Structures are given as structure tokens and as C-alpha cells.
Amino acid sequence: MVVTGGRALVAALVAHGVDTVFGIPGTHNLEIYRHLAEFSVRHVGVRHEQGAGYAADGYARVSGRPGVAVVTTGPAVLNAAAAVGQAWSDSVPLLLVSPGVPLRHPALGNGLLHETRDQSAALAHIAAYSHRVTSVAEIPVAVAQAFSSMTTGRPRPVHLEVPLDILLEEGTAPVVVPVSMSPSTPLDEKVAEAADRLERAERPAIIVGGGARGAVEPVRGLAERLGAPVVTTTNGKGVLAEDHPLALGAGIHLPAVRALVEESDVVLVIGSELASSDLWNGPLPLAGKLIRIDIDTAAIVTNAIPDVAVVGDATVVTQELCRRLGPRAADSSASRAAGHREQKRVQAAAQGAEWMEVVDALAAAMPRDAIVAADSAMVCYYGALANLPVHRPSGFLYPTGYGTLGYGLPAAIGAKAALPDAPVMALLGDGGVMFTVAELASAATRRIPLPVVIVDNGGYGEIRNEMVDRTDPVHAVDLDSPDFAALAVTLGCIGVTPADPEGLTAAVEKAFDADRPTVVHVRHRRMS
Template sequence: MSTVTGGEAVVAALVAHGVDTVFGIPGTHNLEIYRHLATSGIRHVSPRHEQGAGYAADGYARTSGRPGVAVVTSGPALLNAAAAVGQAWSDSVPVLVVSPGLPLRHPGLGNGYLHEARDQGAAMAAIAAASIRVTSVAEIPVAVAQAFALMTAGRPRPVHLEVPLDVLLESGEAAPVRLPERRPAAADAASVAAAAARLGAAARPVLLVGGGARGAAAQVARTAERLGAPTATTANGKGVLPEDHPLALGAGLHLPAVRALVEEADVVLAVGTELAPSDLWAGPLPLEGRLVRVDVDPLGALANATPAVALVGDAAATLVALLEALPGPDPGAPAAERAASCRTRKQAESRAEGAEWLAVVDELAEALPRDAIVAADSAMVCYYGALANLPTSRPGSFLYPTGFGTLGYGLPAAVGAKVADPGAPVVALLGDGGIMFTLAELATAAELGLPLPVVVVDNAGYGEIRNEMIDRDDPVHAVTFRSPDFVAIGRAVGCAGVTLEGPAGLADAVREALAADRPTVVHLRIPSAPTTEGAAR
């Protein structure tokens, strides 16, 4: 035990849990944390907005496999980060947001205190796995350990830690507490045996893989090969099975070819996916009586479809146990033939669906190395174009805001990914609407000197919503904008830049940007984009 301030105890606890990087913005109320961060050995990255800090921590977590940490101040700063917390919850990403709170003896009805929020902890508890508020310095080490337990034991989720301002400043006795080592556990033996019996007898198995399998890539590949199962993924599972693998169908569970394959299957093995509407688009898959499900979360094992057999356990450990229990030899050529047939149909569908964006995606595919990471935004070029058409080969190589569907995610997530894996080629892919939500993070990327291509595909506003208005026969209203000079903005904060009048030349621009000593804004104008709004058509 030693006598420390609350801020010192917070930083010591982060160090004890192996935190090497935090993304944050100092403010009046969190200076006691920053005082000790400065000498802690933890790297600090300064985004320009708290939403950017949260998304960068998310990108860091998805890329590194470790919790991302954001440190913000109270009130408006914390609420600025709330969209990122909601996205991390939706995509099961371990993000810890640390903030001050109002003093312990603050009057309940408020008195106009700086950054006063009526109940910021309740706001965060509504969108995170938990909001933990401590009441003494001595509680801080245990609270941080609890936060890491919530983020890493079972289904990963974001957590908010609130330390009242007076507790941050006061002194007390505290010693860091480390989590006991935990071995990932497989599902119970009876469930594994039941699943192995079904899968071992299957003639037409299919494997569906989600983000919960990111840490089980080797086991997923072995399972697919052992079963002879064509394998499709969700957006967050993209790359878990390299998309040049003979059994890989890639991402795009919503496409008719994947639905047809599932309808023909006698057993469907789903690993680490909630089979969410945001991945399926066209409604639930027909899985009654044929679904074997692996999920670390008992609730997740029941989400959106009831399994015939539920395997509740760590994906990697459970697949190892399942492989050991499966009878018989590995299947031969027919498995690859089934996959190839489905892949051909699926590729035709995905390229038709993403036709407007194919030239952009194909240029990117030409430029990006096999180990590249794409941080995508909620943009048409990403979900119609890149999701099912841009090949990836490693887990966590397609960072995308599924479910919650925030705009502005791609750029700060790319910063977080590049900080987590400096040797990996990283590209941010956004629309002109989305980048405006976190445009300030160009300055963050420039300050860090990141060789980061920031590809802005400009269709003059909110293209998806514009199309929905047209489909509804509504007036086209409030969705078409004149774009700023993104290259000039980038240069103003220290980036390089190039403007392209269409996709031609994008591959060369991205290659040059990956070799540069700073970020490069690649402003790609779509020649057919509208310039004015009008009545419904």
C-alpha cells in the first residue's frame, strides 16, 4: 500500500493492466490524471474531439485485440464520446472510457457547477456494459480491475469509469489490483458431443462466422476444412478466414446466394455472430432445427435464432474441442466445388449490388497489400462496394461500424488501428458526408506523421438517404451539399492531398500515400453526383 492521489491511482491501475496507449483530451477536471500520465510510460494520443478519441480507442482495440482506452473530462466531453461507446457496445469491442464526475458532496438538484450533468453515469450505463463510480481512492484499483474483467471475460463490451473530482484530487492508500489469470473455457462436453454428432453426419454443412471469432482464425480455418463447409462472414468477421481460401465466400450474409446455400444446408455452424438484422438486411435466415451455435455469451447464443445445439464458450477453445470430437476423415474435393459454385453466384450478386462503386473498390484492391487494414465508414462505397467485393486476409482487417451505424467512424478508427499496428498498411475509406463528422482528426493523423491514405468518395451529400427519399417518392430535401476542398483542408493541418475526377488513378494515389511521411487526403469526386435538389422523381 502507498499513499497516492486518485489520479495517480487511476494511472497506476492502467499500467498494472498493461495499457500502453490512451487516446484523450485534457480538461480542467481530469488534470490530476494527466499529471501522472505524463510520467507513466503510457503513450498519449491527442484526438481533436472526444468522439474521435472513442473511435480511435475502438480501432485500436479491434486491431490489437486488447482494450482501447480513452480519457476525457466530465459532462460535455464524456457525452461527446457517447456515440463511440454505443458503437463499441453494438460491435462487442472492449473500450474503457475514464472520466471525472461531479464531487461526492455535490447537491443532487444541481447548482451550476462547471460541466455539470444531471447524471452522466446513468447516461453511460444506458449504452455501455456498465458505468462504475468510485467513492474513494482505495476503490480505484478494484474498479479498474472490474472494468477489465467486464471487457475481457466473456463477450467484450465498453465500460465507463467515473472518478468524482474530489476523489481524483484527494490522497488515500491504494495498491494496484491485477485480474487473476483466466484460461478461455470451451463449451461443456455434452454440448460438444451433441454438436459433433450433428456436424459429423452432415452432407452439406455451412459455416457462418462473426466478429466473435476474430481470436479463433486458425481454428475456424481448420473447422471449415475438416467439415468441408463453405464459409461466409459478417462484416465484423470479414477476414477471419482469408478470402482467397478455397472454402471462403467472404462477407455479405445478405446476398441471395448465401441465403440459398443456407437453405440447402443440413447443418449450419454459426461461430461468434448474433445473426443480426444489420448483417442480414433481408430478414432472418431459415435455420430452424439445423443451427449449431458457438458463442461466449449465453444471451448471444439465443439472439435472433434458436439453436438446435448451443455451445457456450470461447470460440477458439470450443472449436478445438469440437475438432477433437468429430468422427471420420476430412472431406475431399466436393466441398471446394460447393464453395466455388456459391462464390461465383455471390460475386456476381455483390458486383451487381455494388456496381456504382466497383471501379473504386477494384482500384483499392490493386493498391493494397494482402495484410492491409481498411477502416470503413457507414458509407455507400463501404457497405455496397467494399464489404463484399474488397478481399481481406486477416481478422480485424475491415473495421466497420455495424449495427449502431455511426457516421465519422472511419478516420479516427484508422488512426487507432495504425497506432496499434504501426507496420500494417492502413487506409480510411469514407464518404463526403461521414468525414465531416470527424474531419478534425486529420490534424491528429498529421501530428502523428501517419502514412495514412484517407480516401473520401464524394457523391455530394448523404447519398443513401437521398436514394431512400427517391424510393419513397418524397421530395429530395436537405441531403445534397457542395463539398469543401478536402485537399486544402488536409494541407492546412499538415496532410498531403490529391483530387481525382473519378476512380482512375486511385491505386497509384493510395500506393504513394502508403509510402508517404504523412497522411494523404485523396478526394475522389463522383462525376455523376447531383449538384442540386428537387422534387421526387
């Protein structure tokens, strides 16, 4: 069948299970948009391409499938680049699709609209790779390769560029059927060695990262078999429900976690980089006791060298460990975990003391299966990270490694697109929300019942504190916040400004059932 490059692209995406894309139509990508309805692909419109990338990221994290953003050339691609960098940092399968300058475009340029010197090269240094196709027939193969890259091994973002002339050109493009692949099988002797060490451990502990999001049941089973306390990284938050007797929750940077590691004779780390963006205060004392499970052969020896390294899918490996480990009585395990959990709770509450009033009010309003899309804001990393209970994997969406501002709101929109019936809440600061505040209009257009909690401390509070700590002049950090509730109404949302914690709880509870987004403006310094 002879088709245009645009039709071949959409057909190839659909063949790989894509039913939703996030983006903005533009002059150069209309040949892609032309075919979305034909293939029943849902388009979730956004107001800025960065929002498209973050929404696709949120969609990918909660659905477990690659998120797809479709943008136009030049500035649109560069607008989305921050989201691609965030996805790379947090190992999220995000496909950015864009047109590019024509295949035979002059090397020195000729002033074409949106012309960029080398768009694909720019994205190649941010994504896992960027591929520029050269024919209509190549498009299905390029899409298949992108999905193979994103769904095997460690997930990373990919950029696919289709030149303008190829989008419009006609040619034959047979659809490439996705190749199903079983998760990687670990080396048997390494699993046996890990099982033997765990079997002999008297005081084991488990650290769970984002790489274990799909391994909820085996992680819980393994923890219960070992009687091991479980602490998670930011991206692992909720893999073990935080009210489980063995759960210490998230926040591996706290002193109580270091004490747990020092006390333990074996520490099993599943799917975590053990990166400084999670640890904050330097590496953990893991020498001589570390068993590491990771699908990435490079990451498994990065930041901490394991005594036993098991390369493989977290679900497959933990299931196999459960099978090899026999039943074990762990009479003291609950009390051991409880002691460390209480120490950690006290430390987390002290660290987030300024934000606990807000966090507790939000916790009172959240259903057990709620998802929180958080921004890089003090209320999130000091307050919610270690103190707000989450009971499901991918229940706390956060821009961990790259630390972008503006992530939370569009990520929440993406999460709602993936799981429309799930209660989702965005938690933001007054500085970060302004990076993507236009996405309130996107959410309002879709009539999403979404609480958008903006905790307003009058500017860039973290940077203000750093200036003080450095004894620098404090400047350029104080912001005159708008009336966010009034702004919400002008954009088609509901807007409220609660006066106290009880009012905050009531506002969020009501927002989960509203017929549109609700902006809840928390004037933090004034709440009592």
C-alpha cells in the same frame, strides 16, 4: 503508499497492461494527465472526444486488448457517448475514463463547470455499466472489475467515473493484480452433439461473426476438415482469408448466402448475433439445421433458436471440434464452395455496381495484410463490404450495429496506434467524414502514413435514395463538398484528387509509404 486518486488510477491502468490512451486534456482531468508520463503511458491526442472513443475502438479491434479513452467531465463524456454506443453494439472492449462532479456535490447543482445532472446514469444506459468510485482505495478495485468485465465473456464498453475531489484526494490504494482466466470451457455433451451432427453432415456450411476474430486457425482447420463453405458477417470479414478456396467472403445478406443455407443440411454459426444490421433482408432459413457457438448465453438464442447451442469461447470450442472430428475426404467441397462463391460474387458486384470502379482500384493498391477502417457510407456497405478482398481478422473495421457516421478516420488512427507497421486505409463518404474531419489534424501531428479515401457523391446518398423510394420531396441531402485535397493540405496532410481509377490506385499506393496522411478525394460522379 499514499497517492492521489489520479495516480492510483493511472497505476491501476498500467497494472492491467494499458500503455496507450486516447483523449483530450481538460481542466478536470489534469490530475490523470499529470501521471501519464511518469508511468510511460503513450497519449494519442485527438481533436474531439468522439474521435477519442472511435480511435480506442479501432485500437481494441485490431490489438485484441481493451482500448482506453480519457476525457474530461460533462460535454466531453457526452461527446464520447456515441462511440460507447458503437462499441456496445459491436461487442468492443472500450474503457471510457472521466472525472465526475465532486462526491458531495449538491443534488440540485450549483453551477459547477461542466456540471451534468447524473453523468454516470447517462452512460449506464449506453455502456455495459458505469461505475462512480467513492474513495481512492476503491479505484484499483474498480479498474480490475472493469477489465474483468471487458475481457471475460462477451466484451462490452465500460465507463469509469472518478469524482473531482477523489482525483485530488490522497489515500492508500494497493494495485490489484489482474487475475488470469482461461477461456470458458463448453459443456462436453454439447460439443459432442455438435461434433456428431457435423460429422454426419453431407452439405455443411459455416457462418463466422466478429466473435471469432481470435479463432483464425481453428476456424480454417474446421472448415477444411468439413469441406464447408465459409461466409462471414461484416465484423467477421477476413477471419478466413478471402482467397481461401472455401471462403465466400462477407455479406450474409445476399441471395446466394440464403441459397447456400437452404441447400445445407447443417449450418454452424460462430460468434454472430445474426442481427438485422447484417442480414438486411430478413432472417435466414436455419430451422432444424443450426449449430450455434457463442460466449453469450443470451445472444445464443437471440434472432435464431439453435438446435445445438454450445456456450463458450469461439477459439476453445472450434479447437475442440477439430480434435473430435476425424480426417474427412471432401472431394466435392471445393467445387461446391466455388459455385456459391461465383453466384455471390456476381450478386455483390451487381449490388455495388456504382462503386466497383473505386473498389477495384483500391483492391489493386492494397497490400495483402492491409486494414480498412470504413465509415457508414454507400461505397463501404454496398461496395467494399462484399467486394473488397480482406485477408486478416479485424481487417475491415466498420460501425455495424449502431451505424455511426464519422467512425472510419479515428478508427484508422487507433488501428495505426495499435499496429504501427500495418498498412491501414480509411474509406469514407463525403457526408460522414465531416463528423470527425478534425482528426485529419490529429493524424498529421503524428505523421501517420495513412491513405484517407473520401468518395464524394455530393451528400447523403442513401437518404436521398430513400426519399426517392418513398416518393417524398428530396431535400436536405445535397451537400456542397469542400475541396478535400486543399483542406487536407491546410491541416498538415497531403491532398490529391485523382482523375481516373488508375490515378486512384497510384495515389493510394504512394500514400501507404508517405511521411504523413494523404487525403484522396474521389469525385465519384466525375470519375470514368
